[in-house]
Amino acid sequence: MIVETEAYLGLNDLAAHASRGKTERTKVLFGPAGRAYVYFIYGMHECLNVVADREGEPGCVLIRALQPLAGVSEMQERRNWRGPVCGLTNGPGKLTAALAITRQHYGHRLDRGELTIRRWQSRPQFKTAVTPRIGIRECADWPLRFVWAGHPCLSRR
DNA sequence: CAATAGATCATCT
DNA sequence: GATGATCTATTGC
Numbered sequence: 001m002i003v004e005t006e007a008y009l010g011l012n013d014l015a016a017h018a019s020r021g022k023t024e025r026t027k028v029l030f031g032p033a034g035r036a037y038v039y040f041i042y043g044m045h046e047c048l049n050v051v052a053d054r055e056g057e058p059g060c061v062l063i064r065a066l067q068p069l070a071g072v073s074e075m076q077e078r079r080n081w082r083g084p085v086c087g088l089t090n091g092p093g094k095l096t097a098a099l100a101i102t103r104q105h106y107g108h109r110l111d112r113g114e115l116t117i118r119r120w121q122s123r124p125q126f127k128t129a130v131t132p133r134i135g136i137r138e139c140a141d142w143p144l145r146f147v148w149a150g151h152p153c154l155s156r157r
Numbered sequence: 158c159a160a161t162a163g164a165t166c167a168t169c170t
Numbered sequence: 171g172a173t174g175a176t177c178t179a180t181t182g183c
Contacts, residue, residue, distance in 0.1 A: 158182105158183090159181100159182085159183085160180100160181085160182080160183100161179105161180085161181075161182090162178100162179085162180075162181090163177105163178090163179085163180095164176105164177090164178090164179105166173105166174105167173105167174100168172105168173090168174095169171105169172095169173090170171085170172085170173100
């Protein structure tokens, strides 16, 4: 269950990869919504985004943290992790490692198939908080990070 | 505790 | 050649 996301708006958002235009890396962002934009960062981490705007408008949503609801033992084994379950997925680079999501999933659909993101059947009761995005320089004050307030799996408060 | 450093490489200039 | 939508370990108070 996804508990922390950030929005990246595209051409006017200088923190967004797509603000510099369409390249081999960013081309999927300019396509239809519901596809995976997976990028490699800092020489060692993969991050997962959902393409989220109409064709030609390169908006996307970075998945920053989630609570595992299934497959926990496989994730623990894959990461050799003996700590709290949220520690597997409380960060954009950590959740992809736990779920074995890599750039080989670039462009894959997220509305069907192996990487399906399911809609919540019933929305849990919780409060939402909005904060600036993490780890960026440009547009550092834009309120585009959305979290389930107080959830234990957040990457930060 | 908070702040900083180091790892490590695809991508873009 | 510089940078970065991160993470972990280490240092310092």
